[in-house]
Amino acid sequence: xxxxxxxxxxxxxxxxxxxxxxxxxxxxxxxxxxxxxxxxxxxxxxxxxxxxxxxxxxxxxxxxxxxxxxxxxxxxxxxxxxxxxxxxxxxxxxxxxxxxxxxxxxxxxxxxxxxxxxxxxxxxxxxxxxxxxxxxxxxxxxxxxxxxxxxxxxxxxxxxxxxxxxxxxxxxxxxxxxxxxxxxxxxxxxxxxxxxxxxxxxxxxxxxxxxxxxxxxxxxxxxxxxxxxxxxxxxxxxxxxxxxxxxxxxx
Amino acid sequence: xxxxxxxxxxxxxxxxxxxxxxxxxxxxxxxxxxxxxxxxxxxxxxxxxxxxxxxxxxxxxxxxxxxxxxxxxxxxxxxxxxxxxxxxxxxxxxxxxxxxxxxxxxxxxxxxxxxxxxxxxxxxxxxxxxxxxxxxxxxxxxxxxxxxxxxxxxxxxxxxxxxxxxxxxxxxxxxxxxxxxxxxxxxxxxxxxxxxxxxxxxxxxxxxxxxxxxxxxxxxxxxxxxxxxxxxxxxxxxxxxxxxxxxxxxxxxxxxxxxxxxxxxxxx
Numbered sequence: 001x002x003x004x005x006x007x008x009x010x011x012x013x014x015x016x017x018x019x020x021x022x023x024x025x026x027x028x029x030x031x032x033x034x035x036x037x038x039x040x041x042x043x044x045x046x047x048x049x050x051x052x053x054x055x056x057x058x059x060x061x062x063x064x065x066x067x068x069x070x071x072x073x074x075x076x077x078x079x080x081x082x083x084x085x086x087x088x089x090x091x092x093x094x095x096x097x098x099x100x101x102x103x104x105x106x107x108x109x110x111x112x113x114x115x116x117x118x119x120x121x122x123x124x125x126x127x128x129x130x131x132x133x134x135x136x137x138x139x140x141x142x143x144x145x146x147x148x149x150x151x152x153x154x155x156x157x158x159x160x161x162x163x164x165x166x167x168x169x170x171x172x173x174x175x176x177x178x179x180x181x182x183x184x185x186x187x188x189x190x191x192x193x194x195x196x197x198x199x200x201x202x203x204x205x206x207x208x209x210x211x212x213x214x215x216x217x218x219x220x221x222x223x224x225x226x227x228x229x230x231x232x233x234x235x236x237x238x239x240x241x242x243x244x245x246x247x248x249x250x251x
Numbered sequence: 252x253x254x255x256x257x258x259x260x261x262x263x264x265x266x267x268x269x270x271x272x273x274x275x276x277x278x279x280x281x282x283x284x285x286x287x288x289x290x291x292x293x294x295x296x297x298x299x300x301x302x303x304x305x306x307x308x309x310x311x312x313x314x315x316x317x318x319x320x321x322x323x324x325x326x327x328x329x330x331x332x333x334x335x336x337x338x339x340x341x342x343x344x345x346x347x348x349x350x351x352x353x354x355x356x357x358x359x360x361x362x363x364x365x366x367x368x369x370x371x372x373x374x375x376x377x378x379x380x381x382x383x384x385x386x387x388x389x390x391x392x393x394x395x396x397x398x399x400x401x402x403x404x405x406x407x408x409x410x411x412x413x414x415x416x417x418x419x420x421x422x423x424x425x426x427x428x429x430x431x432x433x434x435x436x437x438x439x440x441x442x443x444x445x446x447x448x449x450x451x452x453x454x455x456x457x458x459x460x461x462x463x464x465x466x467x468x469x470x471x472x473x474x475x476x477x478x479x480x481x482x483x484x485x486x487x488x489x490x491x492x493x494x495x496x497x498x499x500x501x502x503x504x505x506x507x508x509x510x511x512x513x514x515x516x517x518x519x
Contacts, residue, residue: 119360145429158419161409165405170360
């Protein structure tokens, strides 16, 4: 007995570090999983690892048409879509004054508009299935400000707000929408922006003094996807080592 | 029945913005025009930018030498540069930016098409970014300044049927915090204001049911102006990156009156 038996889940950015962890956790709980990503090789390999439970679809979340095709593929292959995890994201550093319009538009297009398009494409399929759960991966960057990260922070605040307004729109259709706010994760910067791979990060300000692991996020995702959380909607779920609660004593 | 006496703006100010120069986007009508009147009352010089040229020029004629109108589509970087340049040329500096221009678009998750989403964000979000980017160098030259970004109660919680508008106002709230951190070394403060319903033409002329709100009414634009004025002035010199809700208590909870008339609520 898995907590997601009978469910069909789609995870955008499903081939990335956090995305792959979510895919494996959901499959482990009995869900059939659509791995949706622009990373063809990694995504196809992950889906193959899941056997009959998994399928890969190419998805650039910026594309309205590709979202529709991905939802269609989920229904054709598995008969329904009941769970969407809007996980795909990119990061470009830059202050409000220095962020280029190109960087700004790219980050907003992937992180925020991509999540909106995913919700819009998935909602009718979930309605056909009798209901569903949408989980938007925001960040602690959707709860406070960070210097030199204008586009990323703005997009993650947008995802938090999209979640609340979307929850109001979709509650009558028995579709729940919630946001998850991870703090710093292992390898997160590298997976979001390769140019930052060698930038040393300090965790001195985090009460737990360390970054989180992807498997410390997946429990929340599975919970919100499952029927254990059927009265949760429009809500915010943190997993941040205490970062939002206050500054570590070490600082 | 109103819970409090409603603010009546006086015609005589006390110079709370004396020596300041302000730029207000969407300043020709509604809340923006109310902000311009309050700022001038308190001694500021004001540039209003708007796409509504006739209304903007009319307000400029009415308010005299201390107010200049400039055509401004907030999506246009070059128009922003012209607006900032006009402030410095006409009045010698720029100290205050009010990102007030915005568009209300309607539609739920499944109603809103790509074009409506993109237009909403180009005006309500990119317009704010471009305004801050254009104004910051002038404020640095002036030794510092204050930016006031008009978000909404839609940026504090969720509402049905406003997915693009509502989400855009959350982005403004977050972007304000980044700007506060990025511009603090330049002595520029950045805060967001979150009005509930305000009696302007954006809100429309349809009667709105306010009975669930503790104050059972919409705000007058002038009530919002007093908050914007506070944030623009040096009276708030230690305030940055913060959120200022002005909604008659709406997001706190339901009014006592609403509890009485809503049978479903009572049954629960």
